[in-house]
Amino acid sequence: MPQHFVAPPQWEWYIVWYFFLGGLAGGAYALGAILRLMGDQRDAPVSRIAFLLTFPLLAICPILLTLDLGRPLRFWHMMIDSRTFTLNFKYWSPMSVGVWVLLVFSLFALISFLEAFGTWRSGKAPFLTGGLGRLFMIVGAFFGLFLAGYTGVLLSVSNQPVWSDTWALGGLFLASGLSVAAAALTLMTRLGRHEASAEAKLTRADRYFTILELVLLAAFFLSLGAVASQFLQPRWMALWAVVVIGIVVPFVLQFSSARAPAMLAAVLTLVGGLALRIVVVFGAQM
Amino acid sequence: MARTVGFFTDTTLCIGCKACEVACKEWNQLPGHAPAFGDGYDNTGQLDEQNWRHVQFHERTTAKGGVAWNMMSDVCKHCTQASCMEVCPTNAIIKTEFDTVYIQPSVCNGCRDCIAACPYHVIGFDEASGLAQKCTFCYDRLQANLLPACAKACPTESIKFGELGTMREIAGARLNQLRGQGMAEARLYGDKEYGGLHALFLLTDKPEAYGLPNAENAVLPSRNNIRNYLGSVVTAAIGVVGAVFAFRERGGKG
Numbered sequence: 001m002p003q004h005f006v007a008p009p010q011w012e013w014y015i016v017w018y019f020f021l022g023g024l025a026g027g028a029y030a031l032g033a034i035l036r037l038m039g040d041q042r043d044a045p046v047s048r049i050a051f052l053l054t055f056p057l058l059a060i061c062p063i064l065l066t067l068d069l070g071r072p073l074r075f076w077h078m079m080i081d082s083r084t085f086t087l088n089f090k091y092w093s094p095m096s097v098g099v100w101v102l103l104v105f106s107l108f109a110l111i112s113f114l115e116a117f118g119t120w121r122s123g124k125a126p127f128l129t130g131g132l133g134r135l136f137m138i139v140g141a142f143f144g145l146f147l148a149g150y151t152g153v154l155l156s157v158s159n160q161p162v163w164s165d166t167w168a169l170g171g172l173f174l175a176s177g178l179s180v181a182a183a184a185l186t187l188m189t190r191l192g193r194h195e196a197s198a199e200a201k202l203t204r205a206d207r208y209f210t211i212l213e214l215v216l217l218a219a220f221f222l223s224l225g226a227v228a229s230q231f232l233q234p235r236w237m238a239l240w241a242v243v244v245i246g247i248v249v250p251f252v253l254q255f256s257s258a259r260a261p262a263m264l265a266a267v268l269t270l271v272g273g274l275a276l277r278i279v280v281v282f283g284a285q286m
Numbered sequence: 287m288a289r290t291v292g293f294f295t296d297t298t299l300c301i302g303c304k305a306c307e308v309a310c311k312e313w314n315q316l317p318g319h320a321p322a323f324g325d326g327y328d329n330t331g332q333l334d335e336q337n338w339r340h341v342q343f344h345e346r347t348t349a350k351g352g353v354a355w356n357m358m359s360d361v362c363k364h365c366t367q368a369s370c371m372e373v374c375p376t377n378a379i380i381k382t383e384f385d386t387v388y389i390q391p392s393v394c395n396g397c398r399d400c401i402a403a404c405p406y407h408v409i410g411f412d413e414a415s416g417l418a419q420k421c422t423f424c425y426d427r428l429q430a431n432l433l434p435a436c437a438k439a440c441p442t443e444s445i446k447f448g449e450l451g452t453m454r455e456i457a458g459a460r461l462n463q464l465r466g467q468g469m470a471e472a473r474l475y476g477d478k479e480y481g482g483l484h485a486l487f488l489l490t491d492k493p494e495a496y497g498l499p500n501a502e503n504a505v506l507p508s509r510n511n512i513r514n515y516l517g518s519v520v521t522a523a524i525g526v527v528g529a530v531f532a533f534r535e536r537g538g539k540g
Binding site for chain 1 (some may be wrong): 298332334369372373374375376378379389392395396397398399402403404405406407408409410411413415416418423454472487494497498499500506507508510511513514515516517518520521522523524526528529530531532533534
């Protein structure tokens with residue numbers, strides 16, 4: 001069993017919400033892009049919802065991160081060396097990488113948001129078309145997926161118990177990000193009474209994400225070995241139950257086409273995704 | 287004048303007087319926490335943003351069935367390969383001209399990544415200043431050619447200070463002396479860990495008994511980059527293939 005004598009960094013609610021919103025926004029952009037590139041005309045409204053959702057959620061993220069700092073007004077020290085005024089980038093420090101990914105992805109999300117807003121409110125023709133438009137969305141989806149996954153890598157690149165004892169956290173947060181994004185899009189599609197075919201596609205995709213998340217959750221616990229006992233204390237059991245319910249119950253409910261169960265499934269997935277980040281972030285720091 | 291400095295803390299000479307803790311707080315103007323009174327002499331508790339020296343008290347049973355009292359004045363190790371410096375996104379954590387590890391208060395923005403990284407529970411977050419804080423190796427005193435406050439105050443010379451090479455020689459000689467006197471459990475800590483520490487310790491028990499990870503567990507945060515990114519890439523690839531497969535299917539059948 002690995003020895004740990006490290007102090008907790010006191011990363012709490014701001015970080016939990018950032019991890020959740022970052023995963024949701026990154027996953028939503030990727031799904032919106034794939035739906036736009038691979039789907040048909042009837043999927044366009046849902047793809048648009050994805051882009052309309054991504055940027056506002058993403059815009060909250062830097063606010064949360066800044067508020068979490070001991071010196072919020074020095075947030076720019078993350079990007080610019082305050083002594084030499086040169087750019088700061090350390091590829092081996094996920095926090096440094098993540099700051100830049102958040103910034104670059106925000107630009108992609110903003111442009112896609114403006115396009116979606118234009119087609120939605122003013123009936124303008126989409127401008128992200130042709131080869132360049134496709135490339136733009138593919139690169140944007142890459143950064144979105146990176147954002148969804150690197151948060152797990154950030155935790156692992158430390159000497160904290162649990163976080164640094166596994167290889168599976170990046171993948172687990174990424175799979176969860178895709179799953180909560182599919183749930184959020186399903187919820188908004190239902191509320192907006194959009195075309196059913198796109199929703200069926202989202203449901204099918206979420207089945208893959210759910211299986212992926214279950215496999216990674218198992219891998220996470222297996223990779224922890226004896227350290228997993230930290231999570232098996234009674235105080236974390238209720239949260240783990242919420243996580244597991246948020247994965248398993250929606251998977252079952254998806255086979256029902258009735259309105260209420262699909263909405264309930266989406267809500268459970270979202271709550272489970274938040275619970276996963278709460279238990280991983282707080283559970284290792286106790 | 288640039289030189290490579292080091293501490294050598296000989297725990298067999300420590301009498302637990304805490305003069306090092308007091309001198310450190312006095313010089314560095316650290317108000318400290320309210321002391322915690324438990325069932326031992328340790329009312330400092332741990333190294334953190336206020337405690338840059340911490341005298342540990344450990345009771346242990348000896349091989350002959352007696353009780354030994356192990357005391358150790360713990361401090362930042364000023365690692366050659368420092369975990370805190372590795373993850374710091376702002377470059378607030380630097381190596382000084384004395385080869386010590388220093389958090390620049392004017393640069394740190396209080397993200398606390400270094401706290402998650404330090405394997406020795408050294409750095410703490412100061413609510414008042416909003417900064418990560420730890421032992422500076424008395425950077426200001428070194429620049430003025432003075433001894434660090436803790437080494438200056440230590441009445442038994444348990445805390446020794448000097449050129450790192452000299453400290454290694456003294457530590458090696460002391461280890462041989464103690465072993466020659468039959469103290470088989472004596473050992474050195476810090477000559478190999480993290481590329482060599484700038485705070486060496488002579489211990490009379492295994493490192494983990496003093497809250498120090500053994501050589502196998504003294505590892506850098508960056509060891510986890512590749513395997514975790516790899517897990518993410520594989521997950522992303524499977525997720526994207528799944529989504530493409532699901533979204534390409536025509537019609538509304540579930």
